[in-house]
Amino acid sequence: AQSVTQPDIHITVSEGASLELRCNYSYGATPYLFWYVQSPGQGLQLLLKYFSGDTLVQGIKGFEAEFKRSQSSFNLRKPSVHWSDAAEYFCAVGRVIQGAQKLVFGQGTRLTINP
Amino acid sequence: DGGITQSPKYLFRKEGQNVTLSCEQNLNHDAMYWYRQDPGQGLRLIYYSQIVNDFQKGDIAEGYSVSREKKESFPLTVTSAQKNPTAFYLCASSILWQANYGYTFGSGTRLTVV
Numbered sequence: 001a002q003s004v005t006q007p008d009i010h011i012t013v014s015e016g017a018s019l020e021l022r023c024n025y026s027y028g029a030t031p032y033l034f035w036y037v038q039s040p041g042q043g044l045q046l047l048l049k050y051f052s053g054d055t056l057v058q059g060i061k062g063f064e065a066e067f068k069r070s071q072s073s074f075n076l077r078k079p080s081v082h083w084s085d086a087a088e089y090f091c092a093v094g095r096v097i098q099g100a101q102k103l104v105f106g107q108g109t110r111l112t113i114n115p
Numbered sequence: 116d117g118g119i120t121q122s123p124k125y126l127f128r129k130e131g132q133n134v135t136l137s138c139e140q141n142l143n144h145d146a147m148y149w150y151r152q153d154p155g156q157g158l159r160l161i162y163y164s165q166i167v168n169d170f171q172k173g174d175i176a177e178g179y180s181v182s183r184e185k186k187e188s189f190p191l192t193v194t195s196a197q198k199n200p201t202a203f204y205l206c207a208s209s210i211l212w213q214a215n216y217g218y219t220f221g222s223g224t225r226l227t228v229v
Contacts, residue, residue: 009155032214043119043205043220044158051215090157099211100146100165103218107157 002027002093006106014114015083021076021109023091032094033074034103035065037087044090050074061085086113117142121206121221127229128193128200136191136224138206145211147189148218151175152203161204164189165211193226201228 003026013019025031032051036044048059055067065076074091088110092103119140128134140147146165150158160173164183178197183189193200203225207218 034217036220041203041223041225043121043222044207044218045220046217049215049217094214094217096212096214098165100163100171101209101211101214101216101218102160102163105158107155 002095002104004091004093004104004106006089006091006109008109009107010110010112012112012114013081016080019076019078019081019085019111021089021091021111023074023076023106024072025074025091025093026072027093027095029095031074033065033067034092034094035059035063035074035076036090036092036105037061038090038108039087047076047089081111081113083113083115086111119206119208119219119221121204121224123224124222126224126226128226129229131195133192133194134226136193136204136206136226138189138191138221139187140189140206140208140219140221141187142208142219143186144208144219145186146209147183148207148209149173149179149181149189149191150205150207152205152223158205161191200226202226 005024034049035047038044050067088108090108091106094103122137148163149161162181164170180192206221
């Protein structure tokens with residue numbers, strides 16, 4: 001069965017510092033991997049996704065993620081965070097079952113930014 | 116602009132009442148989903164539908180019901196059988212047979228039992 005683990009429930013970084021959010025997945029085949037961001041009281045917005053090809057993928061808002069098959073990881077990074085990046089971040093792994101895409105989400109990592 | 120509209124944004128339910136959460140999309144997506152979000156538990160799938168007049172149970176379907184009479188609409192009813200309904204509910208949609216597409220989400224409905 002698919003599963004996703006985000007080891008860090010809460011991370012605090014200073015504005016301008018670099019950021020890495022961890023994501024480990026369990027899936028037997030080639031995974032389809034996603035990172036979403038959620039502002040308080042809002043829905044989720046897609047940051048980036050990986051399904052094949054270059055293992056370093058670029059997303060919106062200056063985020064990138066690297067797929068490492070040997071480590072079953074898909075960590076999210078940003079070189080310099082802004083106060084507006086404070087939010088909750090979800091990693092997800094997906095597959096298609098009878099036509100419908102089904103995503104399994106991690107528990108989320110809440111990011112706090114210190115001024 | 117295309118998107119998903121969830122209403123209401125906030126909903127209060129008395130004990131023993133059924134309530135219905137609305138989800139409408141104009142993206143022409145075939146698949147629609149309902150997720151429940153609780154603090155520290157991520158998102159859990161309640162129901163999903165791939166086509167009109169058909170839907171499948173997710174991981175936590177007990178105490179919930181859905182219908183899919185139109186492609187654009189996928190309402191969720193939280194019944195009195197759901198013992199702990201207070202949560203944030205998210206509706207999403209996607210296209211079929213595209214594992215790399217991901218979901219488009221609505222902005223959510225926060226349900227509180229009073």
